[in-house]
Amino acid sequence: MADQEGGFSPQTIIDHLKGNNVTHVVWLPDSETNFLYTLLTQEPSLELVTISREGQAFSTAAGLSVGGAKPVILIQNTGLMESGDSMRGWAMGMNIPVVMMVGYRGWTRHGVDTDTAATYTEHFIHAFNIKYFLVESDADADRIQVAFDLAEKTKQPVAVLIGDEFHGFVQR
Amino acid sequence: MFQTADMFKAFAPFRGNAVVIPGRGGRHWINLSDKPDRDVPLGDPAMGGHASFSFGLAMARPDEKIILFDSEGDILMNMGALTTIAEKEPKNFYHFVLDNGVYATTGGQPVPNAENVQYDVIARGCGYKSTYSFDNLEDFTNNIEEILSKPGPVFVTMKVAPEVENTPITQRVRWQKKTRDQTIADLQRELGPRKP
Numbered sequence: 001m002a003d004q005e006g007g008f009s010p011q012t013i014i015d016h017l018k019g020n021n022v023t024h025v026v027w028l029p030d031s032e033t034n035f036l037y038t039l040l041t042q043e044p045s046l047e048l049v050t051i052s053r054e055g056q057a058f059s060t061a062a063g064l065s066v067g068g069a070k071p072v073i074l075i076q077n078t079g080l081m082e083s084g085d086s087m088r089g090w091a092m093g094m095n096i097p098v099v100m101m102v103g104y105r106g107w108t109r110h111g112v113d114t115d116t117a118a119t120y121t122e123h124f125i126h127a128f129n130i131k132y133f134l135v136e137s138d139a140d141a142d143r144i145q146v147a148f149d150l151a152e153k154t155k156q157p158v159a160v161l162i163g164d165e166f167h168g169f170v171q172r
Numbered sequence: 173m174f175q176t177a178d179m180f181k182a183f184a185p186f187r188g189n190a191v192v193i194p195g196r197g198g199r200h201w202i203n204l205s206d207k208p209d210r211d212v213p214l215g216d217p218a219m220g221g222h223a224s225f226s227f228g229l230a231m232a233r234p235d236e237k238i239i240l241f242d243s244e245g246d247i248l249m250n251m252g253a254l255t256t257i258a259e260k261e262p263k264n265f266y267h268f269v270l271d272n273g274v275y276a277t278t279g280g281q282p283v284p285n286a287e288n289v290q291y292d293v294i295a296r297g298c299g300y301k302s303t304y305s306f307d308n309l310e311d312f313t314n315n316i317e318e319i320l321s322k323p324g325p326v327f328v329t330m331k332v333a334p335e336v337e338n339t340p341i342t343q344r345v346r347w348q349k350k351t352r353d354q355t356i357a358d359l360q361r362e363l364g365p366r367k368p
Contacts, residue, residue: 024231049231049260051224052252059221060256063228066356068366071228089218090225094352 008137008162010036013101014043016144020099023069024049026057030076030103054079055086058157061098062090073100077121077161087128087157097151099144104134104161125159132159173331174309176200176270182313186320190237190266191359193226196277197241197270199347209358213348216277220249223267227257230265230324232366237264237320244271244291244329245283251294257325258299265324267295272334280336295327307331 013036017025025040026049040048051057054075061071075083080102091098106115113119125132131150133143144160151158177200184204191210194201198213205211214225226240247254247269257265273286283289292305302322306312312330319326337344350358 047231049228049256051256053250055218055220056224056250056253056256059218059224059250060228060253062217062221063225063230064232065228066225066360067229067232068360068363069228069232085218086221089216090221093217094214094356 008135008140010039012138012141013144014039014046016141016148017046017072018043020145020148021070022046022072024061024064024071025074026051026060026064026071027074028052028054028057028076028079030079030105036074053082055083057100058083058086058090058096058098062094062096065096065098066094071098073098073157075100076103076117077105078117080159081117081120081124084124084128087130091157092128092130095155096157097155098157099147099151099160100157101144101160101162102132104163107161107163109136109163121161130157130159132161134161134163136163173307173333174312176272176332176335178309179270179312179330179332180204182309183316186316187239188237188320190239190320191229191233191363193222193229193238193240195222195241195246195270196243201241202347202349208349209362212355212359213350214352214355215348217352220246222246223250223253223257226267227253227260227262227265230262231260233363234262234264235367236363237266238262239266239320240268242267242269244269244273244289245275247291247294248283248289251298254295254298254300254327258295258301261301262325263323265326266320267300267325267327269327269329270332271329272332274334274336276334276336279338280334291329292327295329300325300327302326304328305330 024047057073064071106118147158147160176197180200193212230238274280292303296303
């Protein structure tokens with residue numbers, strides 16, 4: 001497990017999005033990612049598409065992907081759980097190779113949850129048989145690339161759970 | 173109120189080279205279309221998502237005219253999508269809505285407040301600059317050319333007659349001529365590579 005004190009830089013995510021030729025970031029802001037939002041708005045190669053409920057992310061991403069663009073989804077675990085049918089039908093059912101970066105609200109390294117958003121997140125993902133990777137800090141960032149590669153290979157959505165979400169990103 | 177089949181007949185001469193997502197009107201459109209590889213009859217991947225899907229396609233392909241035939245039941249499930257579409261303002265997106273007032277594929281139960289919802293007013297309130305509402309075929313026919321000549325996003329709601337299905341899903345006759353995968357593959361081949 002990576003060193004939690006190392007922190008997770010939003011620039012690390014931006015670098016992976018650019019490195020994977022992502023064209024659109026379909027997202028709904030969550031509690032601790034404002035640093036990331038600020039960086040995204042300053043990155044001309046990435047177009048932000050702000051949605052109002054997370055289920056819309058999957059159908060939007062499906063349209064973008066079918067049209068030849070490369071979207072990524074950026075939402076919180078609470079919204080992911082609201083999105084089950086849309087994820088099933090529009091992403092899994094349409095074979096959309098999309099990476100979804102999911103803020104893991106409530107997650108703790110020691111596993112003692114005080115937030116049911118965290119309690120059910122991985123159970124939910126397992127129920128859909130979706131592959132996922134946990135990222136806590138910059139030291140784990142290579143898992144983001146693994147997620148992009150796996151999504152392309154399987155033509156299915158793959159999740160990256162951002163375990164540092166509860167602590168907030170570090171700015172570098 | 174008018175018939176969906178008649179609406180598609182009136183629309184067909186003005187389709188041009190547009191990509192058409194026929195939504196819940198697909199069974200009528202599929203036999204009228206002269207460009208099946210530019211049709212995207214997806215069936216119902218998950219209710220409420222057609223608007224966002226078509227919007228995403230329009231964003232990815234700004235040089236292509238994208239025409240969606242949505243339904244009021246789908247709109248009600250994801251009304252917030254209208255704000256995203258209006259914000260991004262895709263000039264190539266034409267958003268038609270078949271408002272039959274009911275959930276036709278589940279037996280015809282009315283949607284909430286079916287008689288009183290003004291979807292064009294909602295769309296305008298969400299930021300669509302061009303909106304239309306029709307309750308008869310003649311007015312629709314007289315305006316379709318103008319609608320499709322305007323810059324998108326354009327929102328058009330139409331009061332159509334319900335076509336209620338009440339048989340179990342497993343007993344319904346499949347009207348699609350292609351699988352979903354084949355539909356997407358044909359569309360992508362037709363559109364060619366996306367310009368960066």
